[in-house]
Amino acid sequence: MFFKCNDKGAELVKDKWVFIFLTYWCRNCGKYSKMFSLAVRHIDEKLCEVYKFGELPHFGPPIPARVLRLIQPDRELFLSGRRCENQGLGIGAFTYYRRVVENQWTRLVDEIIRVGKAIGAPEPSIIALEASRDEKQFSKAVKGLKDAIPAALLINGYNPLVLLHGALSKGVHNLSDEECLALATSIRVVLVEFAEKLGQALKDEKELSESITRLLQAQAGKAEKNKEG
Numbered sequence: 001m002f003f004k005c006n007d008k009g010a011e012l013v014k015d016k017w018v019f020i021f022l023t024y025w026c027r028n029c030g031k032y033s034k035m036f037s038l039a040v041r042h043i044d045e046k047l048c049e050v051y052k053f054g055e056l057p058h059f060g061p062p063i064p065a066r067v068l069r070l071i072q073p074d075r076e077l078f079l080s081g082r083r084c085e086n087q088g089l090g091i092g093a094f095t096y097y098r099r100v101v102e103n104q105w106t107r108l109v110d111e112i113i114r115v116g117k118a119i120g121a122p123e124p125s126i127i128a129l130e131a132s133r134d135e136k137q138f139s140k141a142v143k144g145l146k147d148a149i150p151a152a153l154l155i156n157g158y159n160p161l162v163l164l165h166g167a168l169s170k171g172v173h174n175l176s177d178e179e180c181l182a183l184a185t186s187i188r189v190v191l192v193e194f195a196e197k198l199g200q201a202l203k204d205e206k207e208l209s210e211s212i213t214r215l216l217q218a219q220a221g222k223a224e225k226n227k228e229g
Contacts, residue, residue, distance in 0.1 A: 002027040003034065012042035060086040068110065074100045076196040090181030094172060097187040101164050102138060108161060108194070109133040109141065112149055115201045121150050138165060144193065152201040153194070160194040 003024035010020045017039050024080070025031040030150045037053040063082060068075050081096030100107075115121075125148040132144035142165045149159050166185050167190075 001032070003220050012040060012048065014042045015043045017052050019166055058083055058086070064195065066199050067192045070108070070198070071100050072194045076104050078107070078178070081186065085181065085188065088181060091172060091183060093184035094180040094187070097184050098168050101168060101187065105138045105141065105161065106133050107197070111143065111198050112153060115153060115198055116150050118202055119150060119152065123148070144146040153197050155190060155193050155197065161184045163190050
C-alpha cells in the first residue's frame with residue numbers, strides 16, 4: 001500500500017531534539033493509518049538525525065482474527081510474544097508463546113471436539129478427545145490426542161498439538177536466542193494454521209449441510225409438483 005502524511009510536523013531547532021508524532025494514511029482506502037513517535041534533531045540545512053521510539057499499530061503483518069479468538073484469554077501474552085519475535089528477541093518470544101499454549105491447550109482440545117462433533121467423527125475419537133481434555137497435564141493429554149484428531153485438522157499430515165508439545169518440551173535454558181526465535185516462529189505459524197483449519201472445517205461442514213438441505217427441499221418440491229400434476 002502507498003501512504004501519505006498530512007501532518008505539518010514541528011519547528012526544528014538546530015542541535016536540539018524535538019519530539020513529534022506523524023500519522024500516515026493509506027492512499028487507497030483513506031481509513032487505515034500508521035502513527036510514528038519520533039525524536040528529530042536538526043543538524044544542518046541538508047541533514048537531520050531521527051530516532052523512532054515506536055509505531056502504532058505495531059510493526060509486522062497483522063495477526064489473523066481467528067487465532068486471537070482461539071487463545072482469547074491470553075491474547076495480550078500472544079501479542080507480547082509477537083512483538084518480541086518482530087524485534088528478534090527469541091527467548092522472550094518463545095517464553096510468551098509457551099505460556100499461551102500451556103495455559104490454553106484445553107481450550108484448543110475443546111475446539112477440536114467441537115469440529116469432531118460437527119463433522120461426525122467416530123464416537124471413540126470423541127471419547128478419547130474428551131478424556132485428553134480432562135487430563136491435568138498437557139504432556140499426558142498429548143498421548144490420547146495423537147490419533148483422535150480429525151484428519152481435516154492435520155497440518156501436513158501431523159497433529160498440531162503434538163507439534164506444539166514437541167516445541168514446548170525444549171528447555172529454554174539449553175537453547176540459544178537464535179534457536180528460541182526459530183522455535184517461537186514455528187509455534188506461531190502452527191497456531192495460526194491450526195486456527196485457520198478449525199474455521200475452514202466448520203465452514204465446509206456448514207456449507208455441506210446447507211447444500212444437502214437445499215437439494216432435499218428441491219427434490220421434495222419436485223415430488224409435490226408431480227403429485228399435483
